Amino acid sequence: MSAIVLGVGPGLGMALARAYSLTGRRVAVVSRREQDAADFAAQLPGAAGFAADLGDPAAVTDVVRRAAGELGAPDIVHYNASVLLEGTPSQVGLDAVETSWRVGCLGAWAALQAAVPLMDDGSAFFVTGGGLALEPWPPASALASAKAALRNMVQAAAKELPDLRIAMITIMGVIKEGTELSPDEIARYFLSLLEESAPAVETILPVQ
Numbered sequence: 001m002s003a004i005v006l007g008v009g010p011g012l013g014m015a016l017a018r019a020y021s022l023t024g025r026r027v028a029v030v031s032r033r034e035q036d037a038a039d040f041a042a043q044l045p046g047a048a049g050f051a052a053d054l055g056d057p058a059a060v061t062d063v064v065r066r067a068a069g070e071l072g073a074p075d076i077v078h079y080n081a082s083v084l085l086e087g088t089p090s091q092v093g094l095d096a097v098e099t100s101w102r103v104g105c106l107g108a109w110a111a112l113q114a115a116v117p118l119m120d121d122g123s124a125f126f127v128t129g130g131g132l133a134l135e136p137w138p139p140a141s142a143l144a145s146a147k148a149a150l151r152n153m154v155q156a157a158a159k160e161l162p163d164l165r166i167a168m169i170t171i172m173g174v175i176k177e178g179t180e181l182s183p184d185e186i187a188r189y190f191l192s193l194l195e196e197s198a199p200a201v202e203t204i205l206p207v208q
Contacts, residue, residue: 002071004028004064006054006111007081008040012128012175015183016078017044019191025076028067030054054081055102057110064114075123077115078190079108082130082146088138097142104146109153116161122197124165126190127154129202131172151202158201167199172206180206 003020007013008029021027021044029049031037037049048070052063068074082104085096108127115125132144133151151168158166169189173181186205193199 001025001076002028002068002074003076003078004030004067004071004074004111004115005078005080006030006052006060006063006107007079007128008037010040012183012186013080014040014043015187016080016190017047019184019187020076020078021045021047023191023194026071028071028074030063030067054107055083055099057102057106060107060110061114064111064118068118073118073120074115075119076126076194077111077119077124078126078128079111080128081107082128082143084140084143086139087142089141092142097145100142100146101149104143105149105153108150112153112157116164119164121163122165124167124194125157125161126165126193127168128186129154129168129170131170131204133170134172134204155201162198165193165196165199167193167201167203169193169203169205172204 003025005017008017008031017027017029026046027044029037029041030052034051037051041047041049050063052059130147133147136144154168175181
């Protein structure tokens with residue numbers, strides 16, 4: 001078994017990669033920079049690091065295929081990438097809007113389309129959602145729009161592909177150590193989705 005985690009940094013991305021590794025899976029760690037990917041992968045047994053620009057759909061498709069070729073067909077693909085480029089709707093640069101959407105949504109779309117032919121029934125395609133999709137904040141309008149689009153895509157894909165576990169966790173708040181939104185706590189919730197044959201398409205944290 002293997003897992004591909006796209007968008008790994010020192011916080012939530014690494015917590016997710018570690019959690020999947022502890023289940024016995026080999027993990028493909030995908031970061032923007034080669035050195036970062038290598039450093040994160042070195043912390044996990046049997047892991048491999050890959051670099052890719054997750055705002056480039058061709059690069060996303062390529063890295064999913066390369067990771068599957070090296071580690072075996074994945075039964076988990078987790079898209080965790082986003083970028084915050086601040087600006088209100090009337091002031092944010094349109095290039096920032098496009099970048100936010102490419103990294104936060106288009107990359108996930110490319111990952112899904114690359115992963116589906118590789119995965120058996122019951123495999124999981126997870127994404128990290130954001131509360132901005134539900135409660136937009138003007139200075140983060142570009143990221144909010146990307147998260148809203150991502151949420152819509154996941155819900156549509158779950159209806160299209162009922163034999164896969166397609167799900168997202170929407171994080172309503174700031175990820176912070178020592179809180180109920182700590183990286184390890186969020187990763188634990190994603191692991192719990194693997195125990196369900198038909199997990200909820202969206203889980204909102206913190207649980208109300």
